Amino acid sequence: MATIGTKQxxxxxxxxxxxxxxxxxxLLPHEEKFRPKLxxxxxxxxxxxxxxxxxxIGHRNPAASEEDLIRQSxxxxxxLVPTRSSRELTDVKERVRHIDDLGIDTQVLHNxxxxxxxxxxxxxxxxxxxxxxxxxxxxxxxxxxxLRWCAVMPTLDMEASVEQVRFxxxxxxxxxxxxxxxxxxxxxxxxxxxxYEEAERQNLAIAVHISNGSRPALQMLGSSFDRAGGxxxxxxxxxxxxxxxxxxxxxxxxxxxxxxIVEASSNWVPWIVREVQQxxxxxxxxxxxENILKHFKVYVTCExxxxxxxxxxxxxxxxxxxxxxxxxxxxxxxxNAIRTFQGxxxxxxESKARILYDNPTRLYNL
Numbered sequence: 082m083a084t085i086g087t088k089q090x091x092x093x094x095x096x097x098x099x100x101x102x103x104x105x106x107x108l109l110p111h112e113e114k115f116r117p118k119l120x121x122x123x124x125x126x127x128x129x130x131x132x133x134x135x136x137x138i139g140h141r142n143p144a145a146s147e148e149d150l151i152r153q154s155x156x157x158x159x160x161l162v163p164t165r166s167s168r169e170l171t172d173v174k175e176r177v178r179h180i181d182d183l184g185i186d187t188q189v190l191h192n193x194x195x196x197x198x199x200x201x202x203x204x205x206x207x208x209x210x211x212x213x214x215x216x217x218x219x220x221x222x223x224x225x226x227x228l229r230w231c232a233v234m235p236t237l238d239m240e241a242s243v244e245q246v247r248f249x250x251x252x253x254x255x256x257x258x259x260x261x262x263x264x265x266x267x268x269x270x271x272x273x274x275x276x277y278e279e280a281e282r283q284n285l286a287i288a289v290h291i292s293n294g295s296r297p298a299l300q301m302l303g304s305s306f307d308r309a310g311g312x313x314x315x316x317x318x319x320x321x322x323x324x325x326x327x328x329x330x331x332x333x334x335x336x337x338x339x340x341x342i343v344e345a346s347s348n349w350v351p352w353i354v355r356e357v358q359q360x361x362x363x364x365x366x367x368x369x370x371e372n373i374l375k376h377f378k379v380y381v382t383c384e385x386x387x388x389x390x391x392x393x394x395x396x397x398x399x400x401x402x403x404x405x406x407x408x409x410x411x412x413x414x415x416x417n418a419i420r421t422f423q424g425x426x427x428x429x430x431e432s433k434a435r436i437l438y439d440n441p442t443r444l445y446n447l
Contacts (some may be wrong), residue, residue: 100194107213137441145209151274191231221253257288327353350396374396401436401440
């Protein structure tokens with residue numbers, strides 16, 4: 082098992098799997114009618130869309146160009162080129178070998194497809210989420226515990242969601258994936274309390290990866306004039322919901338529930354900390370808790386381009402994580418993030434150890 086920089090090891094708190102045709106081999110026999118079809122351009126087979134019932138339900142993220150990854154590998158002296166079978170987890174052993182090369186002991190896997198609403202049909206929602214979760218359960222077993230995962234929820238069916246939380250706990254999941262503005266509702270909405278109650282009972286975290294569960298919000302924030310690459314549509318709702326959750330009754334109703342805010346960077350943490358402090362006073366609640374993130378059990382992934390020293394100054398180092406965004410090719414992707422983070426100046430070895438191992442271990446109950 083690979084270890085670098087700390088005696089305990091390294092946890093990649095934000096890695097991905099790219100859904101493929103094999104993902105849907107875990108549909109139950111009566112759910113085969115919900116099997117999505119993948120359509121790709123002959124010119125760029127890695128850039129494809131999932132189709133169900135004649136409608137596009139999601140985009141399969143293209144991988145970073147092999148040329149760029151080969152160049153980065155040569156510069157770093159390490160293998161930064163994930164194979165397609167590794168990204169899609171059709172070869173689990175290959176993925177494990179590659180995270181060894183990257184100096185990672187454990188990866189926590191997040192989905193790719195559910196960055197936005199997939200279906201309005203509750204039966205299809207249950208089928209697709211169930212298939213994905215059973216797939217990840219199989220991956221977890223094949224990887225010998227090295228690949229943990231965040232379960233997707235069929236939130237159009239609350240009873241089925243609670244059942245999926247229980248299944249996830251029994252099969253290697255470490256968190257429940259929830260989207261900001263899920264089904265047009267805030268994550269502080271009592272509609273989601275059954276999921277939170279069961280997640281807390283099962284000692285599973287809630288992972289809020291950048292995404293958006295509201296079709297109207299996506300239409301408004303993701304216009305053709307938007308050249309910010311999903312900043313408004315996905316990152317801003319994630320940060321907004323973090324503040325809403327902190328100021329809501331949710332922390333009091335579910336005091337042991339842990340929250341992971343993933344891939345939104347961490348530069349916004351000082352802003353949100355200050356907002357909570359001011360709003361506590363404005364609402365007559367007295368002084369806010371001394372350590373905002375720690376008090377609300379909120380953990381935030383940072384990126385190597387963040388001003389991490391400034392973030393630690395205002396938010397502490399006990400609730401920060403780091404991830405590679407393995408499998409994707411966007412602004413947050415940094416397969417060499419672990420080595421780069423280890424080499425950063427201005428951050429103590431103790432803080433680095435917490436961010437690389439202690440904090441993700443506590444969030445995900447590893």
